[in-house]
Amino acid sequence: MNALFSLLFAICTLLLLYISPETFLPALLDGASKGAAVCVSLVATYSVWLGLMQVWEDSGVTRAVSKLVKPFAKRLFKTDDEEALKAVSMNMSVNLLGISGAATPYGVKAANLLDKTKNAEYSSAMLFVLNATSLQLIPTSIIAVRVALKSANPTDIVIPTILATLLSTILGIILTKLFIKDEKARDTGRVCMPKRLQTKGAGTR
């Protein structure tokens, strides 16, 4: 990210120096205010979904759902960290429902927890790819745009979209497994580690 950011930033600045240097600062300010606006709308989205998620957490829905997805997540992410698996499972199930706004807080939490685990390189990459290639069952925002523009058949893109997003996700998983070495395979005799985290996880509940 550092290299990419510096490179693109430098090229753009050079181009602007040549074309119109006076637009440089306004462009930065405009970009920053757009960033601030994005954050404000994110605060609104997060408030709604984090509120609901806390209700799920307290009524035991979170635990039930993540229990369902967990065996799958465990095999995919190759980690034993209970708290991280819980966040990952919720992130995956909410993504499936197409509520991407609600997936983000779980995703951020999962990324931070996975970063501290033994197999961080592999599992973080898997989290990245799974979210970037997003598996959606209902493309709600696209349908909304199509309805707004008076399409004759706003939902005729649903099935192609599901097939295409399925392909991108499966391809992403396969490539991640191929190209990113998972350290867990070489790492044996680490039994005490997840146990300690497990009891810690139980204590915070």
Next chain:
Amino acid sequence: MNYLLGLIVPIIFLASFLFAIFRKVKIYDSFTQGVKGAIPLILSIFPYIAAVTMLCKLLEVSGLEKALTSWVAPLFSFTGIPEEIAPLVIMKPLSGSGSIAVLTQILERYGVDSYAARCACVAYGTSDTAFYIGAVYFAGLERKKMTTALVISLFSFLISVIFSCFLCRIM
């Protein structure tokens, strides 16, 4: 169908609250406790979002984005992706709000039910904004393998866009 889709979110809320009442959860306390978490979360990701949006604006103003788009467009039509949706394919991994703007533009220019527009819609739905995921989820965490993950995501996105255009032709 649209009506049914609109029902999903309210039903999720209603069902969750009814279940919470059944489990004797203090809903108001619980809900507000959850909302409280929104501000620290935003504070932690704001710097990264601001930096990325600044860069996106620079890309747009400097004309680099347009240049990249016009260079890549012929390659796209070679793979069966209509040239019209090239700006969307470039924009999608970079910015969510930017790509929905580009999508709307394409739908308006070529007609909502045209082949290019349908391709654009399906292509839009195949993936999420990879750079945004990188910026928000992994804000402040430096991992060596993230570049590989980014390349994998972009590659999968491109392949599924080609697949989307193929599906739109036959479906």
